[in-house]
Amino acid sequence: MWFKHLHLYRLHETPRIALEDLEEAAAEHALRPLGGSEATRLGWCPPGGRKSTSLVHELQGHRLLSALRQERILPTSVIREELDERVADQEAAQGFPVPRREKQALKEQIYEELLPRAFVRSRKIDLWWDTSRDLIAVNASSRARAEDVLDLLRQTLGSLKVTPLATRTPPLRAMTEWLHAPDALPGALILGDQVELKAKGDDGVLRARQVDLASDEIHRLLENGRQATRLGLEIEDRLSLVLQEDLALKSLRFADALLDEASQQSDVDDALVRLETDFLLMAQTLAEIIEQLIEWLGGEARAVSEPAEADLSSAAIA
Template sequence: MWFKHLHLYRLHNTEVIPLEALEERLAEQAFRPLGGSEATRLGWRTPGGRTSPRFVHEVQGHRLLSALRQERVLPSAVVREEVEERAADREAAEGRPLPRRERQAIKEQVYEEFLPRAFVRSQRLDLWWDTRGGLIGVNASSRKRAEEILDLLRQTLGSLKVTPLATQMLPIRAMTAWLSDPQQRPEGLVLGDQVELKAKDEGVVRARHMDLDSDEIKQLLENDRQVTRLALEVEGQLAWTLHDDLALKSLRFADAVIDEAAQADDGDDAILRLETDFALMAQTLAPVISQLTRWLGGEASAQEGGAAALAQQ
């Protein structure tokens, strides 16, 4: 249940749909297995698993939704080998080299023939909807996957006005300042032991399990490198790696939070356990995200965030 990654989005002028109406609409877009010729499919699933009839769980204004994404994995090397073999047979039979468009036609034919037999890979995507805070967080490893579940939610609701959460100060500038000067670190924010630094002409340097206040890190910063990823922690609550696009990756909830969840009396009820874990997770994430936003100068509008990102490039 506990999220591993978090891509954050701000909701704009969106009324909170009643829970029962949302349940009905999610059920209409429920996941169905891939058809024989389909490459990918995405649909809603019940967060509690196959035995649960509910598509959404709500605890104190926090809603949990889950989607299932399936895709057929067809290795490009397999397709390429078959295309080369068929193209060689055609060239030998016709005594001429095949033009590009005919090779492309062979490739499309091979893809259509092999796709139904390809291995199917499934991925669960979870969405946290803070209805009171007007925030959505998606548990996905990439921004692309997060956008896919938002597109599904938009299709389900008919409309959905969201933009990536933006702050007045770009994360890359704040992280560089925090690492360069301990005096600029906000009170309550603790550095971890991982960092990624980039320079325009010198590539990327990644350090793990290292003292980030060491002389080696200081020397790298003096060479005009900027911090694009930085391990951070709010003690007793959450540790994570902040990325330059404001994504929170490698989330690790504090032992105290996990212990509180473990000690909760759920009577061996799987759904109650799910909702208890989700409530504690949301109650931990919401204040940490609010605090992080303040540390980054407060929230910016979508237009301000986009302009700042362009200025940084």
């Protein structure tokens, strides 16, 4: 249940929908089996797994939904091998090379023939909706996958206006400043042991793990103009994470004390009770930490209730 990666979004003109209505709307967009000619499909599934029928869990204003993405895996090497064989047979039969356009048409034909027999991979993507803070977070490894789930939520609700959460101080600037002056880190924030530094010119990106971020070597790189695009951080006794320049939170690791607290609270055999207990404790912890992070980064870049038209046209999903 514990999230690994989070992409954060601010809701605008927040839809007010009762839990029962949201459950009913989600059921209309529940995952259906892939058709034979379909490459991918995305739909809602029960967060509690096969033994549960609820598509939405809500506890103290925190809502949990899960989307399941199914995709057929058809390696390009398989298509290429089949294409080479068919082209070779056709050239041997007709005595001259197969034109490029025919090869492309043959490749598309092979893809359509093999797709229904391809292996299907399923991946679950969790969405957390903090209704009291008008915040949505998607537990996805990439922004593209997160926005796929937001699009599914938009279809489910009929409309949805969200923008990626933004702060007045860009994370890139703040992370670089924190590396320059570790003693000036705010609150309970502690430097971790991994970093990604990007040069302003064409010197590429430097990635380092299990390093002392307060070392002279890191300082020399910063003095040469590099900036931090990813930075490992710890929030004392709560969790560790890697902050990215787009404000995504990656590689979340919750503190043992927090996991022990969850275990004590959910020491029962009911899997759904454990799921809801873990989710509520995690959501409350993350909500507080995200508020702290926004404060450390100078507050939000724009008032929640007044998103600019330019921002909506370029960044909003609606």
